[in-house]
Amino acid sequence: MSNPELALLVAIPILAATIPLLASLKFDRVGWPIALVTAAIEVALAGYVAMRVAAEGRYVHNLGGYPRQYGIELVADGLSASVVLLVALVTLVVLGYARRAGPRQNTFYSAYLLLCGGLMGVGLTGDVFNMFVFLEIVGLATYALVASDRSGRSALAALKYLLIGTAGASLYLVGVGYVFVATGTLNMVELSTAIPETVGYADPLIIASFCFIAVGLSVKAAIFPLHTWMPDAYAESPDTVTSYISGLVSTMGAYALARLIYTVYTPEFFATVPLAGDALVAFATVSIIAGSVLAVIQPDVKRMLAYSSVAQFGMIVAAFGLATEQALLGGIIxxxxxxxxxxxxxxxxxxxxxxxxxxxxxxxxxxxxxxxxxxxxxxxxxxxxxxxxxxxxxxxxxxxxxxxxxxxxxxxxxxxxxxxxxxxxxxxxxxxxxxxxxxxxxxxxxxxxxVRLLSDGGDGATGQNRxxxxxxxxxxxxxxxxxxxxxxxxxxxxxxxxxxxxxxxxx
Amino acid sequence: MTLLGMPLMLELLSTRYAYATFAVILAVGLYIMIASPNLVKKVIGLNLFQSAIFLFFVATAYMHGGSVPVIPTEGGAVGEYASPLPHVIVLTAIVVGVSLTAVGLALIVRLYSLYGTLNEETIREVINE
Missing domain, CATH: 1.20.58 (Methane Monooxygenase Hydroxylase; Chain G, domain 1)
Known part of the structure; x- marks a missing residue:
């Protein structure tokens, strides 16, 4: 099945990310208009996908025309359409803010568009290994963006995020390896039927793979006690970057967890191995309390909001672990x-x-x-x-x-x-x-x-704007x-x- | 460990040593990342951690007596082949790992030029002053 808009949603920002870098040879500060055009196209495409999903339900695009047994497929359903639309809208909105607030370098917008493309990929892919690659693209772009104000503090926060985030993604890859060894496939839909047909849900290999995947993605979604990268990364990065990554990066981590739980393992797995679901809900519940308590005692507003995210993601993951219709709906909303x-x-x-x-x-x-x-x-x-x-x-x-x-x-x-x-x-x-x-x-x-004026009006502010x-x-x-x-x-x-x-x- | 368990353990180690090595290198890499205050060593630990996973994937693809999975176009493919898919996965994962190492080292270069040290605790002390 060929529905190229799904592939374009991922490909356009990644290709557009190269343009500001190339343009740097000749022009300064052309990143913003390029990013704006790209974001506008993304919003239009994401809106179209969401409308199509609302009208006809789930549909797929097979990359290269290969069927899903051999190739990679991109999937649009209610869950992925909603997060893809969120990514597109937030990308556009944050650009509206960045026009005056900066950063203005071309390289910033290259990383920004690369991050957008990676997020789209996480949202649309129907292949567990492909998801790892997109998670790492998201990671790479995020680490670069966190450190984009070139200060020592943000570099240290970015490095801490890089070490913890990469370890998390690697644990996810171990989980993918286990489930691949057990079933011999990487496609999510194929996996959902292959797991019960080949080894069954109660097989130690499947349980171990779930544990690795759940822990790895919990790092990305910042579930207590794996949240330690988040307050530093949010507090030390430039405000534009914080707004962008706080709304999307961990969101896609939690999305990936939901996708794996409901499309690959399915609630049948929780029914067969109740401990897996219970443990997930228990960790998430602790995260809700810990995040809220830590948020209350923060003097710095950005750190307070970061810890509040830890609590909110605890709530979302708990909803995914409960696996009832209302809870899942609430989790997505x-x-x-x-x-x-x-x-x-x-x-x-x-x-x-x-x-x-x-x-x-x-x-x-x-x-x-x-x-x-x-x-x-x-x-x-x-x-x-x-x-x-x-x-x-x-x-x-x-x-x-x-x-x-x-x-x-x-x-x-x-x-x-x-x-x-x-x-x-x-x-x-x-x-x-x-x-x-x-x-x-x-x-x-x-x-x-x-009336107090700031001594530095930001780099590049003209006389009138200062x-x-x-x-x-x-x-x-x-x-x-x-x-x-x-x-x-x-x-x-x-x-x-x-x-x-x-x-x-x-x- | 019981006396009965001992031969089983030895047999597992002699036939599945690649998986045992995977677990050991994974743990060593993770330990270096946590225990060493030196930022470069932390990145080395991360690389070890990832290499262990590559080893795991390559080990799963191995087949005793299997040959290179190149099928002649005229057909006539017989016998056993090593699985090519895990190799492709490892190739992609290596590329990802190299890019992450590059970003990590670039950040370390910046930290070193700002603070003149690679020790994380010292940098933290300087920042908090």
Whole structure:
């Protein structure tokens, strides 16, 4: 079957990634327009794929025309279409922010597009080894992006991420090796039938392969205690990069885990080996609590949001491990919703840091009256992260908690409620600082009656822009994403309809 | 280990030594990554870790008495062949591994030029000051 748009979604950004590098020979700063054109094409293609999936359900593209027994196939179904659309949209939105905020080097946009292509590949591939290759492309581009501001701190954070991330991907490869030895195939659909037909789910080789794959992908999704790379990587990288990778990179790690669980191992595996599912849910539950508690005690806003991601991914992976219809639906909605909300929150943090140079919760004092639009959008997003209805954060948590009760795991539902309270705690701390705390006497905060200019206006700001480091576009994308996070809270029935065929096939 | 278990263990080691080596190198690589404070040695540990996985894949493809999997176009392929797929996988994984090592070493070069040391703990101390 030939549906070239699936191949183009992966190929276009990877090919486009070479153009800024080549253009560097002649021109400076042409990376942004090239990336913008590519991102616009990607959004159009991803929208088309999502519409086709909504109309006709799952469809595939066989690379090179080889059938799936020999070749690699790209698969579009409800789950992959939703994450591919998320990747395309976030790529476009973050570019809207990067126009003024930078970085501006051509090499940055090459890495940016390479990362986009890798994420698309993870989302679409139907081959377990091919997924390893795309995970590593994502990894490579991410490590380069984290270190793109050329400081020592970010280089160390990137190196730490590289060592841990590569070890995780290698463990995944060991798991792939085991399952390949047991069945002799690498295609996901073939594997789902080959595992019960050849050795059966209870075979030690299959159980070991699941353990290696689950641990490897948990590193990528930053599940406690494998999360240690995440706070450093998020806090030390440039704001543009943080927004991009926080919304997408771990998301695709969790997506890969969901894909492997539901397409390769299938819930039958959990039924045969209940310990595997229980252990996954247990680790994820610990991750929810640990991430929330660690987030509460962080003084630095970026680190706080990073630890909050650890908790949210715990929730998502717990939902995948529960394997009921409601939980899986909630997991997917929260996966997409968390990507949108975290991208927007880190963008808002970037706007405030660019405008006032503030980084900690304390320094945020009284900013609600200095940057009303950005801070109001940030407030909305924070409340959505807590899960206050109507918002996409509420929708995801609601379905997961419902699924947990359905699956007979009320502890998970209790933990989700408890972590919501903790989330409220750190969100309230931030909101209190933003709106109700006077800024006088706090080192680094912006006093109410004084206009303070940053000494460095960013590289490349022209004379006119130096007084206004924040562009309309930067504030606009934050506000638009916060409205989207609230509006999607009303889209519950639409999500149910869109994922119906995928859920039926998966369970 | 029981007396009955001993011969079985020895037999496994003599026939499946490639898998035993895989496990040992994997563990050694992981240990170096965790234990050594030297950043270059950490990358070497990572390479060992990956090499162990390559060894595992190549070992699974081996077939006693099997020949190179090149099938003549005129047909007439008989006998046993080594499986080509794991070799292709290892080739791809080696390329991935080399690129990761390159990125890792580039980061280390930058850290060394900034801090003049390869010791992770020293760099951390300097950063936190």
């Amino acid at each position: 929260h996966l997409v919703g968390h990507g949108l909300m975290k991208t927007a929150l880190f963008l808002a943090v970037g706007v405030l840091a660019t405008a006032y140079g503030v980084r900690t919760v304390k320094q945020y004092a009284n900013l609600g009256y200095r940057s009303p639009v950005t801070v109001a959008a940030m407030g909305l997003l924070l409340l959505a992260l807590v899960g206050i209805p109507p918002s996409i954060g509420f929708l995801g948590k609601w379905y997961i908690a419902w699924g947990a009760i359905e699956a007979g795991a009320p502890i998970v539902a209790g933990v989700i409620f408890f972590s919501t309270l903790l989330t409220l705690l750190y969100v309230a701390r931030l909101l209190e600082s933003l709106y109700f705390h006077p800024a006088d006497g706090i080192e680094g905060a912006v006093p109410g009656d004084e 007084n206004r480091p924040v562009s309309f576009g930067m504030v606009f994308v934050v506000a638009a994403l916060s409205v989207a996070a609230v509006a999607l809270g009303f889209a519950g029935p639409a999500f149910e309809a869109f994922f119906e065929s995928f859920l039926e096939a998966a369970l």
